Amino acid sequence: MSGEFGEEEQIEEQEGPAPSLAQIKHIILILSGKGGVGKSSVTTQAALTLCNMGYKVGVLDIDLTGPSLPRMFGLENRSIYQAAEGWLPVPVETNGVGSLSVISLGFLLGDRGNSVVWRGPKKTAMIKQFIKDVAWGQLDYLLIDTPPGTSDEHISIAEQLRFSEPDGAIVVTTPQSVATADVKKELNFCKKVALHILGVVENMSGFICPHCEECTNIFSSGGGLKLAEEFNVPYLGNVPIDPKFVELIENQTTADESLVESYGKSTLCPIFKDIMDKVLAQNRPARC
Numbered sequence: 001m002s003g004e005f006g007e008e009e010q011i012e013e014q015e016g017p018a019p020s021l022a023q024i025k026h027i028i029l030i031l032s033g034k035g036g037v038g039k040s041s042v043t044t045q046a047a048l049t050l051c052n053m054g055y056k057v058g059v060l061d062i063d064l065t066g067p068s069l070p071r072m073f074g075l076e077n078r079s080i081y082q083a084a085e086g087w088l089p090v091p092v093e094t095n096g097v098g099s100l101s102v103i104s105l106g107f108l109l110g111d112r113g114n115s116v117v118w119r120g121p122k123k124t125a126m127i128k129q130f131i132k133d134v135a136w137g138q139l140d141y142l143l144i145d146t147p148p149g150t151s152d153e154h155i156s157i158a159e160q161l162r163f164s165e166p167d168g169a170i171v172v173t174t175p176q177s178v179a180t181a182d183v184k185k186e187l188n189f190c191k192k193v194a195l196h197i198l199g200v201v202e203n204m205s206g207f208i209c210p211h212c213e214e215c216t217n218i219f220s221s222g223g224g225l226k227l228a229e230e231f232n233v234p235y236l237g238n239v240p241i242d243p244k245f246v247e248l249i250e251n252q253t254t255a256d257e258s259l260v261e262s263y264g265k266s267t268l269c270p271i272f273k274d275i276m277d278k279v280l281a282q283n284r285p286a287r288c
């Protein structure tokens with residue numbers, strides 16, 4: 001690791017693919033036009049789904065101002081250790097179903113609170129360290145959870161991955177936000193930095209009743225599909241609000257089985273399996 005984390009430092013251009021990413025077959029970014037649309041939940045569920053499909057999965061949380069993945073994966077208060085080959089990602093217990101590990105600024109903040117306010121160069125330095133200095137080892141998929149909008153972090157990650165040939169981005173929206181300029185701005189950003197768009201997911205699309213599991217459309221839906229058609233990109237599917245997913249996240253530390261296993265039995269798992277099947281069916285070339 002070069003220097004103390006978060007120190008402002010001179011940013012050199014990445015001149016080739018980062019060696020730390022050399023053994024990763026596919027890299028997927030998760031983006032959203034605005035906050036609170038469920039981007040971290042989509043990242044979490046995409047990871048749990050790929051893991052249930054037997055893949056080796058890594059998750060990188062570059063939402064530096066509000067890292068939420070340690071909580072999602074039940075890894076709060078865990079630390080990142082440094083080995084000779086770099087920072088070691090924090091493993092998630094899977095009981096042998098695939099494998100899953102996570103890197104987030106949340107692990108480095110400790111009791112300094114769960115959010116930071118940094119200027120652009122400091123964020124860029126941190127993202128560069130996350131790309132360069134993590135010993136991921138062999139992975140089938142690395143999922144990168146980004147902050148909302150098209151901020152410094154997006155520009156940094158696009159620059160850092162310029163030579164690393166990511167598969168592309170999954171763009172998350174909600175039925176309410178599809179009409180806003182934010183999602184279109186995100187899709188235009190992808191086009192501008194030549195980041196392939198794997199597709200659009202409409203999250204919080206309907207509500208699954210916790211009693212009878214019937215799905216009711218409490219807001220209008222279908223906007224995500226229209227947006228995908230307008231931008232000529234794949235539509236990956238709708239994800240309803242499922243209160244049981246929130247319970248699953250909250251109760252995982254006291255549950256008898258791993259989060260990966262309990263998610264595998266949840267109502268949202270087949271919905272996400274369908275979404276990830278559509279991503280995998282695009283047969284993006286493996287990086288190694």
Ligand SMILES: Nc1ncnc2c1ncn2[C@@H]1O[C@H](COP(=O)(O)OP(=O)(O)OP(=O)(O)O)[C@@H](O)[C@H]1O
Binds near residue numbers: 035066147
């Ligand atoms: N489909 C869903 N069913 C149930 N709860 C959901 C769903 N999607 C998101 N949530 C809940 O909504 C809240 C916000 O979701 P999340 O943190 O994933 O959003 P985000 O877009 O990543 O937010 P931020 O902009 O703060 O990074 C979380 O508590 C999450 O558990």
Ligand code: SF4
Binds near residue numbers: 209212213
């Ligand atoms: S969907 Fe069915 S079980 Fe759920 S609240 Fe409505 S009527 Fe009751």
